[in-house]
Amino acid sequence: MIRWPHAFHLLFYVCLATPSALAALMGVGGGRPLTLGLAAVMGAYYWLFVVRGDVERPRLHPMIWHFLVLLGLLFLLVRREPIFEVAQFGMCPLPWVMLPRKWGYAGAVALVLTSFGAGGRLAAVASDPRVLGTLVANAGLIMIMGMFANRLIKEGEIGVLEERARLAREIHDTLAQGFSGIIAQLEAAEQAIDDPPAVRRRIRVAKQLARENLGEARRSVEALRPGPLRRARLDMALTDVAARWSAASGVPATMAVDGRARPLDPEVEATLLRAAQEGLANAAKHARARRVAITLSYMDAEVTLDVLDDGRGFTTEQTGGYGLTAMRERAAAVGGSVTVESAPGEGTALCVSIPCA
Numbered sequence: 530m531i532r533w534p535h536a537f538h539l540l541f542y543v544c545l546a547t548p549s550a551l552a553a554l555m556g557v558g559g560g561r562p563l564t565l566g567l568a569a570v571m572g573a574y575y576w577l578f579v580v581r582g583d584v585e586r587p588r589l590h591p592m593i594w595h596f597l598v599l600l601g602l603l604f605l606l607v608r609r610e611p612i613f614e615v616a617q618f619g620m621c622p623l624p625w626v627m628l629p630r631k632w633g634y635a636g637a638v639a640l641v642l643t644s645f646g647a648g649g650r651l652a653a654v655a656s657d658p659r660v661l662g663t664l665v666a667n668a669g670l671i672m673i674m675g676m677f678a679n680r681l682i683k684e685g686e687i688g689v690l691e692e693r694a695r696l697a698r699e700i701h702d703t704l705a706q707g708f709s710g711i712i713a714q715l716e717a718a719e720q721a722i723d724d725p726p727a728v729r730r731r732i733r734v735a736k737q738l739a740r741e742n743l744g745e746a747r748r749s750v751e752a753l754r755p756g757p758l759r760r761a762r763l764d765m766a767l768t769d770v771a772a773r774w775s776a777a778s779g780v781p782a783t784m785a786v787d788g789r790a791r792p793l794d795p796e797v798e799a800t801l802l803r804a805a806q807e808g809l810a811n812a813a814k815h816a817r818a819r820r821v822a823i824t825l826s827y828m829d830a831e832v833t834l835d836v837l838d839d840g841r842g843f844t845t846e847q848t849g850g851y852g853l854t855a856m857r858e859r860a861a862a863v864g865g866s867v868t869v870e871s872a873p874g875e876g877t878a879l880c881v882s883i884p885c886a
Contacts, residue, residue, distance in 0.1 A: 537622040538580050544619025545572055548612045555612075564609045571602040571616075579627065592627045596636060599623065600643045607647035617644040621674040634672070641668045707742025709814055710777055711735045734777050741773075763798045764790050764825055767805055771823055774809045781820050782809065788827030797883050800859045801825070801834045804867070804881045807852045808836030811877070817841050818876070836879040842871040856881070 549568040552561065578595040599620065606613035617640055624636025645651050645664055718731035764786045771782040793801075805823055812818045818840035826833045857867045865883030 537626055538575075540622070541575060541616075541619040542572065544616050548606075548610070548615045551612055552610050564606065567602060567606050567609070568613070571599065571606065574598060574602065579623070593632070596623060596627045600639060603640075604643050604647040607644055611648050614644050614648060617641070617671065618674070621671050637672050638668070641671055707738055709810060710738045710742075713813065714738065714777065738777060762790065763793065763801060766798075766802055767823060767825060770802065770805060771809070771821075774806075774813070775821075778809075778813045780813065780818055782823065783821070784823045784825070786825050786827070790825075790827060793832060793885055794863070797832070797863050797865075797885060800863055800865065800883065801832070801881060803859060804834055804856050804879070805836060807856050808838075808879045811852065811879075812836070812838040812840060831882055831884045833883075834881045837876065839876045842873050842875045842877055 545568060549565060552564050552568075574595075579599075603613070603616055603620065606616065620640055621637070624640065625633040628636050641664070642651070650664070714731045714735035718728045718735070721727040721731065764784075768784040771784045774780075775782040808823075809821065812821050818838035821836065821838045824833075824835040824837075826835070853867070853869065860867050860881055860883060863883055865881060868880045868882075869877065870880075871877040
């Protein structure tokens with residue numbers, strides 16, 4: 530994945546190094562060392578306060594002062610050697626990278642005016658229409674490039690937020706569910722303290738759950754793909770999940786496939802597997818079910834997963850937990866939807882539907 534701030538930094542240094550190299554070849558007299566020294570100072574300042582500062586979403590202060598210092602250095606360079614006007618194009622993203630977005634346009638205008646003012650062309654705008662045309666063209670180009678940079682930064686931030694939400698769902702679907710199962714086993718062992726064989730069996734199951742979820746958490750961090758799907762097809766993975774959940778909870782869980790099984794997009798398979806795990810976890814934690822049935826249905830235009838239990842059910846006002854919210858977010862990310870039907874004393878029906886080719 531491209532990290533756009535890195536690309537912006539590279540653009541800045543290319544646009545600064547190019548005129549510096551030309552100035553080194555074309556410069557004469559004692560002015561050349563000073564010009565190249567100013568360019569080196571500008572590059573060092575940018576490295577210290579922009580690159581190392583990692584300023585993707587800065588506050589106005591103190592970044593505005595760093596931006597103004599860079600404008601001042603640009604002014605001096607262009608004043609000494611007009612070829613350094615090239616550097617302004619490397620600075621196009623800076624108003625949006627260094628300043629809050631509402632200040633980005635003002636920063637872009639300041640950048641254009643600084644470059645033209647240093648070149649002595651602002652005074653000629655009134656008398657020479659060509660200079661005005663060049664100013665407008667440069668301003669438009671820099672504004673377009675800056676808006677493009679702004680769009681990339683915004684998309685990058687949205688991607689970060691989506692990735693954080695996805696990681697939160699992964700943590701919930703692995704660690705949180707695993708801890709719930711371990712706690713349930715330890716509570717059962719505590720209640721059966723006078724029955725040593727039962728206690729040992731519960732502890733053994735708790736240890737097995739801990740190992741499995743530790744491995745699942747490691748796999749999620751490494752590949753963010755559920756471990757069962759790395760070993761088997763979706764239907765087989767669901768069968769294995771149901772069997773292990775049944776052994777741990779003592780509640781019978783069946784798994785059935787309707788239609789001809791076929792490969793699906795990995796993200797779709799992960800979504801369905803996590804939905805099944807969430808449905809089973811809720812059946813064990815809240816429903817007090819005596820039986821659970823999972824059905825995976827392959828249809829022409831969509832695939833559905835149904836998790837049915839005969840537990841105590843709940844009212845529709847009680848469906849706002851994080852697990853269901855995360856499930857809906859997962860399904861929405863692949864174009865699917867989640868429906869939950871339940872009523873007190875009538876069990877729960879969870880259905881996840883995802884379109885597929």
